[in-house]
Amino acid sequence: MADWILLALVGSTTYLLLQKSVARLSKVPWRILWLVMMIPPLLWVLGRQVFQYEMPPLLMLGLFLASYFTSMTLARRGRLQPPPAGSQAGVENTPAERDPETEEGEEEGAAAAPISISEVSREKLNRCFPWNVFYLQSVEYRPQAIICRGNLRADPTEAYEQVQRNVETTFGKRFLVVLQEGFAGKPFFALVPNPAARRSLTRQKEWPLLALGLLLFTFWTTLTAGAQASGVSPDRLLHLPSLLKGLPYAVGILAILGSHEGIRYWVARRHGIKTSLPYFIPVPFVLGTFGAFIELKEPVPNRKVLFDIAVAGPLAGSLVALTMLLVGLVFSTPGDPPAGPEGQPTPISFHRIDPRLSVLLAILARLVLGDQLQPGQVIDLHPLAFAGWLGLVVVAFNLVPVGQLDGGHIVHAIYGQQMGANVGRVTRWLVLLLALTVQPWLLLWALLLLVITSADEPALNDVAELDEGRELLGLAMLSWLVLILLPVPPFLQSWLGLA
Incomplete structure (x- = not known):
């Protein structure tokens, strides 16, 4: 069931992205492109759920790459060409719609x-x-x-x-x-x-009840996810004392996501840009949520404002997540690693994680646990620590400098739209290479990056450059991304006493 829900979420997200970006740029029907892109995940789910067959990773990678290059080739061949200079194609000459309300x-x-x-x-x-x-x-x-x-x-x-x-x-x-x-x-x-x-923008409907309902539903799904991670069986989730064991995780993850989107909402409003309310995305399995989002309803006036909105969310989310991780590590305990390939970091889990999985996690674990953490040991994370670590991972995903992600906005704001697009194209393949070599848990995200367009929408004034302070902060946030996602290299393992 979880696979089908995941397929539906990936399919709907890709559907909306193509409808918004490709439909205006190519003569090829964007629904055809959507079908081409959805063939690999559909085959993967059908293999697992219908035929009880797990496709080899290399085969899945080949299908994704073939789907990606096929869809990009179709889109480029059908790209719409602008009319010659001086042609009379242009602004619509249709009556304006009036807002009857005011x-x-x-x-x-x-x-x-x-x-x-x-x-x-x-x-x-x-x-x-x-x-x-x-x-x-x-x-x-x-x-x-x-x-x-x-x-x-x-x-x-x-x-x-x-x-x-x-x-x-x-x-x-x-x-x-x-x-x-x-x-x-x-x-x-x-x-x-x-x-x-074409339409009056003086009033746009907000959906506060929908936002509140999604928040409450997400609280429930993260509460049950945290309770199950703490060892509560599914048949005990209606038992209040058992359910409350998931409270540290639920509060932690909602605080991180809420601070990330809440500060972006505040910064956008401070710059006079209309936005939607923050909307959470609940899922009834695994982590309990796929994050939260807000939508800007007006164009960004310049690159400084673009940078401020892009950097505010990851900065606030990182501060909250880092605090929770540090506090949670105090209540976490080192232990012997489970049976598995020797020398390989233990994948992300609710219970045990190898500190060598991330440079940042290794440094923080050594600072908090000290001599309790012996070479080769893993950490049994407290739910609050896991929420903090997961929040940092989500922040890192958003900081990847590709397209509409926060990192894509930051690179665009610092170096300009064209250079930002070039950085995004290179970054997608670097993340894929990282996933195929030393961080296999990044593979799904690396494949999703292939679907995201590398170009970011321009600001109205997309020429005026940033001040030096903003540039340094942007580069610091990209360095933060590297510390979170890169595994600990051998020389640093010895220095930290983890090998």
Whole structure:
């Protein structure tokens, strides 16, 4: 049953990702791409549940790679080409929808009414781009945007703010102004139709009862997961004293996930960006949850804001998880390892874990347990310690610098969108190599990274760079990722007294 639930979750997530990202970019039906991508996990579940056959890891890897390259080839061959410069394809000329709920919504809907392409004349555009700020040389009309190319003659932040004011004065709030780096690092402006031209964004429905219901359900699933990890049999889960044995784990994991998404929600709101409420994802098996998420409902104004939102969650989650791990290690006890391949770290489990599995875990275990931890021993983790360790692993997964993950946003904010995409492409294969060599428990995550697009969405002002303090913090968070995921090398095992 657990395999089918996992298949449904993976399938629905991939479905939504493809619908959001690929549907607008390729002539190949995105549902076909989805079917190609879902063949390997479907065969894996059918083999386990129907035919009682466990596929060899190399065969599964070959199926995933074949599926990945097939879907990418189909998507690239069907990639939509933009019309030639000067074509009259462009902004929709459809009536604006009004919000009947409030007069304010009606006024803003009217102010954001779509604009005809004939109204976007070169003369009006020239007024938006002063020659001493951005010398406008050419204009391209495309289905997605109006591309304005030229020479940037002022500081990117000052230039963006002045052009944005001029566009708003000339066209109202009908366009979002985007400043991006083009070929050879030459910046260009793009005027993108504002979504408010098609629907009023003054009020968007929130679902507080849904958020609260998911939180309570996740508390129940993590409570039962923690109780079973503590040795409670499934038939005793309705017995309150037995169920409460899972309380340290449930409270710990919810505190970590809640702090991660809660601080992101607060930072986004502080920067004036509308977001959804934090939503938890409960699952009735294994860990009890697949995490939590919030959705940004507006574009990010610049790379500084992108960085602040991306780094806030992992930073807060790491602080809470690290505290829980340190406190939980005080109540954890070293023990002899279970029978298994000698010299290999014990995989992640609720009960026993080999400190050599992670550089960070090894250092913390030595600091807290001291001489109690003898060479070759494993640690019987207290539920609070396991929640803290699991929280750090989740933080590390989010810090992997690929696409829409927090790490992808951080690298994008530091180095720019194109360099961030290149780093993401390389990182996916490095994580896969790590999983196939020394960290096999990372294999599922490594395969999921192959599905995530390596490109991150640009900020509105995607040219202005970060300050030195933010860059150093970003590099520190990526180093934190390495400390969590890398196993302890032999020379460090001897230094820490673990070998």
